[in-house]
Amino acid sequence: MTLDFTGRVAIVTGAGGGLGREHALALAKRGAKVVVNDLGGARDGSGGSVTAAESVVHEIRAAGGEAIASTASVTDFSSVQDMVSAAMGQWGRVDILINNAGILRDKSFAKMELDDFRTVMEVHLMGAVHCCKAVWPVMTEQKYGRIVMTTSSSGLFGNFGQSNYGAAKMALVGLMQTLALEGAKYDIRVNSLAPTAATRMTESLFPAEFLQALQPADVVPAMLVLAGKDAPTRQILCAGAGGFEAAHISLTQGIWLPQSEDTAEQLASRLTEVQNRDQSVVPESGLAQGQLELGKAFQHRK
Incomplete structure (x- = not known):
């Protein structure tokens, strides 16, 4: 069975680098038209630039694919709606949403400022909520949709110094559970991906030899399965360094x-x-x- 995305339109958030870039490139290589979304900010969410998204768009177009750039902040629902409208105006549909955008503001809970907790929740959880809400009418109307949440082992199993990140990532699983139930009659399948990969987000978490083994591209096959026509629904797939597992509540x-x-x-x-x-x-x-x-x-x- 070949996973073919010809004619599909995908939105990938946080796609200017790391895992999101790999997702966008892989979907485009397999025929999808891709909205490359990236605010272009720093790892903690500060700043912004169009360069990151445009760079990936150029890569896709150079390889013969179709893509447009978006610098919408996922925390701004109006901007997210404009991004979806741009995709609809360009291609007339949105089939796939990969909620990948995220930031880190790690500290032990005792030392963490509440603003840093709220901001991480806003980007990871509300960012995904905004994107899902914006594509939901499109997907229900066309009776087809594939949504992938990016969860994390930090949310599923905990990780020291990441109470904000872990809470947000586990909340995405709860969002997945209900959206999968509500979307079933429209063939909207909603899943979660828990990646282990060496990116700007994780470079401080692993020693150098581990980072070399944790290539972002190794996670992509799991995303492609969860975003494909024959995708499951309400599944949590874990992926990293060539390993693939399923997590269950x-x-x-x-x-x-x-x-x-x-x-x-x-x-x-x-x-x-x-x-x-x-x-x-x-x-x-x-x-x-x-x-x-x-x-x-x-x-x-x-």
């Missing part, structure tokens, strides 16, 4: 306890049973938790 079977004065003590003594992952499930929606709990309750009433 699962629910154990747990136990049932009657309400009494010592229910908390009983729970504490049986917590390992609650945590037992045998027969754990990946719920199809948030209703599953309540259904499981009510099922146990009514079973014990008999």
Whole structure:
């Protein structure tokens, strides 16, 4: 099976360098018309320049592809709407959205300023919300859409000094879960990608020999699968250095306890049973938790 994107229109945010650039180039190489979005700012989100986006557009055009540049800040919904309008004006549709734009402002939680927490949340979470909101009417009307959130192991599993980044990245998974459910009847499939790659964002996190092994291009195959016609939905794919994994938010079977004065003590003594992952499930929606709990309750009433 060949992943062919001929005739598709893709928006890639944060595509002026690093992983976003690789995503944009790969989609264009496989036939997609690409909106290369990048504010052109520093790693912490400060500043801005058209150069980064235009450079990638030139690369795509030089290779025979079609692309336009956008310097819209994903934190500005009006600018994001203009970006989507530009894509519609140029090509008449938007099929793929890769929410890749992001910044880092790392510090331990004790030392972190609240403004740095809010700003990271604004770029990663609200930036993706703005882009999804802007393309949603287009995708529902054409009854086709592929949206990829960029999550992170820092959100899925935690990382010291990245409380703001981790919170934002896990929030994107929650956004994915609901948008995938709401988009299903329109064939809008929404997934998340957790990359491990050597980029400007991660150069201070790994030693030099690790950075050499973590090439951004190695993450791209996972993105292409999640953005393709036969993409899954509500999946979290992890990728880096040639490795590919799936992460899941699962629910154990747990136990049932009657309400009494010592229910908390009983729970504490049986917590390992609650945590037992045998027969754990990946719920199809948030209703599953309540259904499981009510099922146990009514079973014990008999």
